[in-house]
Amino acid sequence: xxxxxDARVLSQEKVAFQTHLLRLSAERISRExxxxxxxxxxxxxxTDPLLRRPFSFHxxxxxxxxxxxxxxxxxxxxxxxxxxxxxxxxGIIGPLGNGFQLPECDPAPVVAVAGGIGIxxxxxxxxxxxxxxxxxxxxxxIHLFYGVRTAEEFIPETALDTLGITVHWSTDDGTKGHEGxxxxxxxxxxxxxxxxxxxxxxxGPLAMQYHVAKWALENAVPSQLSLESLMACxxxxxxxxxxxxxxxxxxxEDHYLHVCKDGPVFKAEMIQWHKIQTHPANPPIFLxx
Ligand SMILES: Cc1cc2nc3c(=O)[nH]c(=O)nc-3n(C[C@H](O)[C@H](O)[C@H](O)COP(=O)(O)OP(=O)(O)OC[C@H]3O[C@@H](n4cnc5c(N)ncnc54)[C@H](O)[C@@H]3O)c2cc1C
Ligand code: FES
Numbered sequence: 001x002x003x004x005x006d007a008r009v010l011s012q013e014k015v016a017f018q019t020h021l022l023r024l025s026a027e028r029i030s031r032e033x034x035x036x037x038x039x040x041x042x043x044x045x046x047t048d049p050l051l052r053r054p055f056s057f058h059x060x061x062x063x064x065x066x067x068x069x070x071x072x073x074x075x076x077x078x079x080x081x082x083x084x085x086x087x088x089x090x091g092i093i094g095p096l097g098n099g100f101q102l103p104e105c106d107p108a109p110v111v112a113v114a115g116g117i118g119i120x121x122x123x124x125x126x127x128x129x130x131x132x133x134x135x136x137x138x139x140x141x142i143h144l145f146y147g148v149r150t151a152e153e154f155i156p157e158t159a160l161d162t163l164g165i166t167v168h169w170s171t172d173d174g175t176k177g178h179e180g181x182x183x184x185x186x187x188x189x190x191x192x193x194x195x196x197x198x199x200x201x202x203x204g205p206l207a208m209q210y211h212v213a214k215w216a217l218e219n220a221v222p223s224q225l226s227l228e229s230l231m232a233c234x235x236x237x238x239x240x241x242x243x244x245x246x247x248x249x250x251x252x253e254d255h256y257l258h259v260c261k262d263g264p265v266f267k268a269e270m271i272q273w274h275k276i277q278t279h280p281a282n283p284p285i286f287l288x289x
Contacts, residue, residue, distance in 0.1 A: 002096065002235065003028045003032065003095075004091065004092070005026050005091075005093075006091055007026040007029070007089065007090050007091075007092050008025040008088075008089055009022065009023070009024060009086055009087060009088045009090065010025055010066065012082070014082075015155055015156060016152065016156070017150075017153045018072050018073045018153075020070070020073065020081075020082050021058070021069075021070050022068065022071065024066065024067050024068070024090070025065055025066060026065065026067050030060055030061060030067045031062045032062075032095050033057050033060045033067065034099040034100075035060065035099055035100050035121060035125045035128060036057075036097070036224075036226055036264070037057060037095040037099040038054050038055060038056045038057065039054070039055060039067075039094030040092065040093045040231070040235075041053055041054075041091070043077045043080040043090070048076075049076050051077075052091075052234065053077045053081070054234055055069045055071055056070075056120045056121035056203070056226070056264075057069070057095070057124075058070040058120045058124070059124050069120070070155070071120070072116070093235070096234050096235065096260060097261070097263055097265070098264070100201060100265055101224065102128070102129070103198050105198035105199065108196070109140050109142070109143065109195050109196065109197045110133070110143070111197040111200045112142070112145070112200070112202065113144075113145045113146075113147075113182060113186055113200065113202040113204065113212050114144065114145070114182075114202070115182055115203070115204020116147075116148050116149070116153065116204055118202070118205070118208075119146060119155055119203075121203055122144070122201070123160070125201060126142060126144060126163050126165055127163060129142055130142060130165065141195065142163075143166050143168060143195060143197070144163075144165055144166070145168045145182050145185055146168070146169055147171065147172075147178075147183075147204075148170075148171055148172075149171065149172045150171055150172065151175035151176035168182075168185055168189055181208070181211070182204075183208055183211035184211075186212070187211075198222070199223070200212065200215075200216050200222070200223045200224070201224050201225075202224070202226065203226040205228070206227065206228065206276060209227060210273045210276070212225060212268070213268035213273055214268075214273070217269060222267070225265065225267070226263070226265050227243065227259055227264050227265075227271075228259070228264070229241040229243065235261070236258055239256075239258065242257070242259075243263075243266075244256060244271070244272040244276065245257040245270055245271055245272060246270055246272055257270065257271075
């Protein structure tokens with residue numbers, strides 16, 4: 001059920017480099033939303049910017065009627081949003097998309113991968129996974145591989161402390177944790193420590209997701225990847241968020257899935273990764289060997 005709601009800003013704080021945490025009072029949407037779903041948010045009244053912007057639910061508290069969004073300022077829309085203050089109102093539509101499911105297996109190690117602001121939908125999911133695993137299951141391990149470009153982009157460590165999980169940090173420039181891509185850390189660590197997860201959850205840029213998908217397929221790990229695309233409508237009307245998908249019925253024919261209505265969470269094997277371009281000027285997804 002899609003709901004339009006006029007949400008009231010409860011608070012807004014800067015928590016890391018260009019990264020803000022927005023708390024909204026949104027009683028109806030908070031009651032219906034599930035982790036991994038998203039909403040479309042009108043960042044300000046008027047026509048500039050015209051289109052709503054998609055954001056994952058960072059936290060959902062249906063009892064208190066509160067939702068939280070963790071977002072990075074990257075352009076005009078998110079800059080406008082960062083100006084909102086307590087008491088302001090923003091129009092939202094949600095909950096949209098399919099969301100994450102708990103693993104379909106006995107509790108075993110679980111892996112989550114977050115790239116940059118891809119951490120947004122992961123924290124409450126990790127809490128849910130910890131509950132699902134129980135005390136005994138947790139001993140088998142919940143691993144978060146969390147990578148950003150440079151250390152100041154990490155959200156505060158305190159947000160992760162209480163989860164009782166193992167966090168593997170990486171930065172592209174080596175300012176904290178492993179130096180290099182988070183997916184390389186995932187590959188090396190799971191191989192070295194013989195971690196055989198029963199599920200992998202992931203959110204981050206498409207190039208990162210390509211490598212997570214490849215790792216999941218090679219290691220036969222069931223995957224739930226929250227994918228991003230540019231979105232104009234968020235409700236399946238504009239077809240702007242199409243991704244090339246595997247067509248099981250007719251493998252030679254083109255087939256597309258839409259991130260807003262078929263996703264944003266997909267299994268690795270559903271997508272034709274080699275056909276994806278991260279930017280019109282780029283070749284299809286870049287690879288490292
Ligand atoms: C399902 C979904 C959930 C999302 N959840 C979050 C979230 O929780 N937190 C968060 O910070 N962001 C999230 N995003 C991305 C967010 O929607 C964009 O960053 C935002 O729309 C940018 O708006 P803008 O006007 O500030 O930037 P624009 O001026 O529109 O764009 C600025 C730059 O950001 C790039 N950009 C815009 N949208 C995207 C996108 N969807 N993916 C990758 N690059 C993009 C543009 O190509 C451009 O280079 C999500 C996107 C999707 C599709
Ligand atoms: S954003 Fe319009 S169809 Fe997905």
